[in-house]
Amino acid sequence: MGKELRLKQQYFFVACSIADIVKRYKRLHSSFEALPDKVAIQLNDTHPAIAVAELMRVLIDEELLDWDAAWSITERTVAYTNHTLMPEALERWPVAMFERLLPRHLQIIYEINLRFLRRVQTRWPGEPDRMRRMSIIEEGPKKQIRMAHLATVGAHSVNGVAKLHTELIKSQLLTDFYELWPERFNNKTNGVTPRRWILHANPRLTRVISARIGPSWIDRDLSGLQALLAYSDDDSLLQDLIRVKQENKRDLARLVAERIGVQLNPRAMFVTQVKRIHEYKRQLLACLQIVSQYLKLKRGAADDETPRVYVFAGKAAPGYAMAKLHIRLLNDVASVVNGDPMMQGRLAVAFVPNYGVSLAECIIPASEVSLQISTAGTEASGTSNMKLALNGALTIGTLDGANVEIRDAVGHENFFLFGLTTPQVAELRASYNPLAFIDRSPALEEAIDLIASGFFSLGDRDRFKPIVDHLRQRDHYLVCADFDEYIAAEARAARAYENPRDWARRSLFNIVGASAFSSDNTIRQYAQEIWGIEPTKTDLDCVSVGPVRGK
Numbered sequence: 001m002g003k004e005l006r007l008k009q010q011y012f013f014v015a016c017s018i019a020d021i022v023k024r025y026k027r028l029h030s031s032f033e034a035l036p037d038k039v040a041i042q043l044n045d046t047h048p049a050i051a052v053a054e055l056m057r058v059l060i061d062e063e064l065l066d067w068d069a070a071w072s073i074t075e076r077t078v079a080y081t082n083h084t085l086m087p088e089a090l091e092r093w094p095v096a097m098f099e100r101l102l103p104r105h106l107q108i109i110y111e112i113n114l115r116f117l118r119r120v121q122t123r124w125p126g127e128p129d130r131m132r133r134m135s136i137i138e139e140g141p142k143k144q145i146r147m148a149h150l151a152t153v154g155a156h157s158v159n160g161v162a163k164l165h166t167e168l169i170k171s172q173l174l175t176d177f178y179e180l181w182p183e184r185f186n187n188k189t190n191g192v193t194p195r196r197w198i199l200h201a202n203p204r205l206t207r208v209i210s211a212r213i214g215p216s217w218i219d220r221d222l223s224g225l226q227a228l229l230a231y232s233d234d235d236s237l238l239q240d241l242i243r244v245k246q247e248n249k250r251d252l253a254r255l256v257a258e259r260i261g262v263q264l265n266p267r268a269m270f271v272t273q274v275k276r277i278h279e280y281k282r283q284l285l286a287c288l289q290i291v292s293q294y295l296k297l298k299r300g301a302a303d304d305e306t307p308r309v310y311v312f313a314g315k316a317a318p319g320y321a322m323a324k325l326h327i328r329l330l331n332d333v334a335s336v337v338n339g340d341p342m343m344q345g346r347l348a349v350a351f352v353p354n355y356g357v358s359l360a361e362c363i364i365p366a367s368e369v370s371l372q373i374s375t376a377g378t379e380a381s382g383t384s385n386m387k388l389a390l391n392g393a394l395t396i397g398t399l400d401g402a403n404v405e406i407r408d409a410v411g412h413e414n415f416f417l418f419g420l421t422t423p424q425v426a427e428l429r430a431s432y433n434p435l436a437f438i439d440r441s442p443a444l445e446e447a448i449d450l451i452a453s454g455f456f457s458l459g460d461r462d463r464f465k466p467i468v469d470h471l472r473q474r475d476h477y478l479v480c481a482d483f484d485e486y487i488a489a490e491a492r493a494a495r496a497y498e499n500p501r502d503w504a505r506r507s508l509f510n511i512v513g514a515s516a517f518s519s520d521n522t523i524r525q526y527a528q529e530i531w532g533i534e535p536t537k538t539d540l541d542c543v544s545v546g547p548v549r550g551k
Contacts, residue, residue: 007093007101014051017041022058032063036076040531043155045083046091046147052078052112052154053105061104067111079157079530081188082148082169084380086280090173095143109145113137116153123180134176152177152184157530161190162381162402164422188526189402190381191519194222197387201361204244205391205511212237221524222515229512238504241392245368245507252311252366255352262338262350268307269497271396271490272367272388274360277316277323280378284467285479285486286310286371287330290349291447291456292487294337297347306494309348311363313355322466327351329464332456360384365391368503369493372397373486375477377422379403389514392507394496396489398482402517410513414506418489419482434475437483444483448472 021039029038043049052074059070083089098106113136124130136153138144152158152174158181160166166187170178178185199206199218209217212231217224231237246266253264264270273286290310312330316323334349352359370388372379372395379401389395389406397403398419407415420428438445448471450456457463471480497503527533 010047011050011102014048014054018054018058032073035073039077041078043080043151046151049147049151052150053108056108057104074154076156078155080151080155081159083161085168085173085378091147092144095145098145109136130176158184159186159188161188163187164404165380165401168377188522189405190383191517191522192383192386193519194218197390202365202391204247208240208244221521222518225512225515232505232508238501241504241507242500248366252362255362256350259352260350262348264309264348265307265345268309269369269494270309270367271369272311272363273371274313274363275384277314277327279322280374280477282373282477282479283326285373287333288447289487289490290333291450292443294347295446306497307346311350313352313359313363315355325467329467336456364388367393369393370395372403374398374400376400376420376425386514386517389510392511394506394510396493409516410510414509416489416493418485425478428481434480435472437480441484444480
């Protein structure tokens with residue numbers, strides 16, 4: 001029933017949008033020849049991919065165009081953005097469900113597929129396996145419609161949202177389609193809006209920047225922030241950056257105390273992982289490191305005494321049981337750590353509930369270390385990595401998603417890199433045995449054993465058994481393989497944090513480097529390279545960069 005409701009919702013929104021588009025277009029035009037010049041339909045992942053069949057239905061059944069004319073218009077109007085490599089987001093709908101709910105659309109999809117496969121057969125005669133791989137209809141005991149294939153076939157442009165992601169689309173996800181239509185594939189790296197994530201969220205930082213380089217830096221592509229590089233050794237600016245971060249940390253500490261009753265030490269290094277809860281994003285890896293750090297402190301054998309605060313926030317999909325178990329583990333670990341008098345002022349963990357933009361606006365300006373630790377080759381882009389760097393956080397991250405471009409932009413020395421690369425992940429998975437990595441890492445073995453013992457679950461050994469068993473037996477996202485390198489990267493960050501001036505200087509390079517990831521620039525690329533439109537000129541010469549709200 002839930003799946004059926006989802007399909008109904010997707011079709012409802014698509015049908016309403018296309019009906020509105022057609023109604024507006026017909027007010028000024030008597031034929032549909034100019035539709036691709038006046039309208040751009042950008043598919044945001046596979047969820048609205050039914051738009052290809054719906055536009056065809058409207059043009060053929062309601063506007064009485066012949067197939068070839070309707071297909072030419074549809075193909076030139078629609079473009080497809082792929083946002084994820086995760087199979088669960090590449091939707092497949094049962095043919096039987098389509099037949100029951102959208103019978104006419106199923107007829108149209110079958111016709112699209114028939115004509116498409118003829119083209120594939122002409123290009124690669126005698127390759128039935130390729131035709132099977134490329135077909136919009138996935139054969140099997142229960143036939144399914146591959147919505148990513150429908151979107152790719154029905155669009156004139158297919159783009160990823162980070163350079164690495166786009167390359168993986170071409171080399172792994174849609175390889176056959178890239179061979180057929182290389183000209184359709186392009187990259188549009190994500191961006192974030194500086195109005196929300198600096199001006200509104202961080203007015204203190206806004207004032208510090210404007211005091212040095214004037215208010216014009218908040219232009220359309222944030223390139224004005226490059227002027228800050230002239231102040232990279234200016235003690236006054238670096239002290240201001242330290243002060244701003246400290247004040248933002250105090251604000252977050254008050255919020256966390258009010259919401260969940262956890263006391264955070266504002267002088268500690270604030271380490272943040274705020275994003276959707278998913279196994280590939282590896283909140284579990286961060287949790288295991290916290291357990292290891294806790295044990296070191298308990299023994300008095302920590303490599304350093306840098307106080308640490310770990311802040312987590314995010315939501316899991318309603319039916320994602322393992323992700324929800326990870327949330328419970330983080331909260332249980334937090335309860336033990338925060339309740340231990342030995343940890344007071346030295347180590348604290350906060351999972352702040354009900355994550356949303358308003359909460360992010362408090363967490364991100366206060367963050368000093370940004371955890372972007374997904375398994376290489378799994379994250380499409382990420383945007384929390386951009387928001388955090390733009391607010392001066394230094395990244396501990398893998399070479400995944402937009403991390404690759406962020407590291408190049410902010411300077412390799414201002415990014416704490418660790419972990420397997422995408423080719424190494426693929427190579428290791430072919431013969432991966434997590435126990436081999438657990439056996440060679442005493443810290444990892446000790447952390448897993450402590451969780452398995454029921455230490456964090458009031459003696460209940462079964463509560464986190466699925467997590468422990470998965471780590472020991474399968475570990476699909478290679479948490480065990482990357483653990484030791486992650487521990488070392490986190491320790492490097494802690495040592496660097498002990499030099500406040502140097503840390504502030506690294507923070508400055510992150511702010512300047514992350515200016516490349518403005519959504520204004522991203523949208524301009526979509527407009528120029530996919531939609532074929534130019535911005536409207538206005539009389540506005542500047543925008544206000546004053547604080548939107550007091551802090």
